[in-house]
Amino acid sequence: MSPHWSQAEPGDYAVIGDPIDHSLSPRMHSAAYRADGLNHAYRAIRVPAGEVSEALPALQAKGYRGLNVTVPLKEEVFAYVREQGWRVSPSDLEYGAVNTLLLAERTALNTDVLGFLRTLQAQAVTPGASVLLLGAGGTARALLVGLVRAGYRVAAWNRTPERLTTLIAELQLPISPLTHPDPAGVEAVINTTSASLTGEAVSVPWEGRPILAYDVAYAQTLTPFLASAQAAGCRVTDGRAMLVEQGAMAYEAWLRRPAPRAAMLKALDEHF
Incomplete structure (x- = not known):
């Protein structure tokens, strides 16, 4: 079972939401790191609705550099980053939801659309x-x-x-x-x-x-x-193809390198 954010182990990247146990993002991103020879940890972490403002600073303090956001948190996270003055592009502001966070840079993106x-x-x-x-x-x-x-x-x-x-x-x-x-x-x-x-x-x-x-x-x-x-x-x-594409764009935003999409899709196909 995915841990509550307060009990999460240190890591590099993660997906947050509630429920979150079903997420295949850890499998997909871990496959991408292996394909590129990177030693990063990507986890699934449970963040219940209403706890975003506590969870994000805590996860950054544990070493997390980037987060993906899934249901039911996209609107709550969007409100939080707006209140905190994070960088959000005009088009992403119009979408009213974000799903990718660069914590140190205080930047939020929407790669879903x-x-x-x-x-x-x-x-x-x-x-x-x-x-x-x-x-x-x-x-x-x-x-x-x-x-x-x-x-x-x-x-x-x-x-x-x-x-x-x-x-x-x-x-x-x-x-x-x-x-x-x-x-x-x-x-x-x-x-x-x-x-x-x-x-x-x-x-x-x-x-x-x-x-x-x-x-x-x-x-x-x-x-x-x-x-x-x-x-x-x-x-x-x-949503698997969408998961790969939005995940690949998040990977590229975090790591500033092309995402190994074939390895990411293979990881999902092997699961199913």
Whole structure:
């Protein structure tokens, strides 16, 4: 079981979140270090919501130089780095969430969005396409902004409609909120909800539409969202390719050298 931040061993880099035991980032980054002949330690560390302001200074004091951030901390970390005056690029400020931290440099980045867009386009869903995004959390916010800025036509749905309505009003983007997760007329449905992490299903009326179902989460087997989509004849992809791409960009930001993407992907494929 991944340790609470207060009990974490010293290390160089880590991923923080809660839950965090499922994360494959340690496997992926450790493979990258081996491929490049580097003797770095990358760990998974549990940081519950509400504890970011205590955890980050403590982890830096333990020697950590860089952190990846996953659910449910992306918005909380974003708020923290803004309050503390860290460097955040204008585009990342617009995303409203960060997932990569350079602790000594007090710099925060979002590598999720570009990583996601690259993998979406690799699935032949290119700018100009209509997509439906599910969710209204930190990942959803960043991807909604990224999709619109990249030229996609975007609809969105969330289990709590009020949260989505508030988010769309805040973003001031041309996003259509739906009352039901209806995939009619779209080329891809993107799941950013936490349902896949808890084994819950998101009920989408696929009705045999041969579209792409993209879950930003990943698991040993297909998530319930992807399993239902595949059963209905959809193309499916999980978050592994996005994990590699965003992780590679974090690696490059930390170490100032090209990331060994092939070794990182191989490490994930061997796990599955």
